[in-house]
Amino acid sequence: GDSVTQMEGPVTLSEEAFLTINCTYTATGYPSLFWYVQYPGEGLQLLLKATKADDKGSNKGFEATYRKETTSFHLEKGSVQVSDSAVYFCALTEKTSGSRLTFGEGTQLTVNP
């Protein structure tokens, strides 16, 4: 079945540091890939997405590139802010799996001033 593996957290950075959160996936077909963000006490919000190989999703300074050859979708941001502190989830969906989203374990990011 499908699965998503994220780097273990928590991750603690200083403001303006570079962020990478690794995500790799296993899928039977050709999935669509997502990053969701969960701010404290809130539900999940879609951060960015990509549908095919070499697509780059971007939003709010975050980027991730769909790498089919390495089955990866790593999240990056050049300069994090305190307001980026949240839990980040990598996820995928496949046509063969109906409407389900398969999530990674989530990575807690804390950015200190």
Add this chain to the structure above:
Amino acid sequence: DTAVSQTPKYLVTQMGNDKSIKCEQNLGHDTMYWYKQDSKKFLKIMFSYNNKELIINETVPNRFSPKSPDKAHLNLHINSLELGDSAVYFCASSQGETSAYNEQFFGPGTRLTVL
């Protein structure tokens, strides 16, 4: 206006009780979901309904029963609550099958604590 809303936001109850969580979406979507997030933040789908019909039913104890009275509502009823049911439950909705073009929108979550 809140797109996907859940009630209650917090639910504290005793083992063995029966409780319900309600979800409503005003996005006009035809597909709704329930997810469970455990204490380690791991999210797993429980159920999915499309046009009031059950389309995903993961390996969930039959103490959990979803009910969709109409396309805009998907409620979750839990019988004989156990300690292990303590979690945050998220409702979500999408228009049709989830894809990069049909985003899932999530509610704020319901934190269930079973004592």
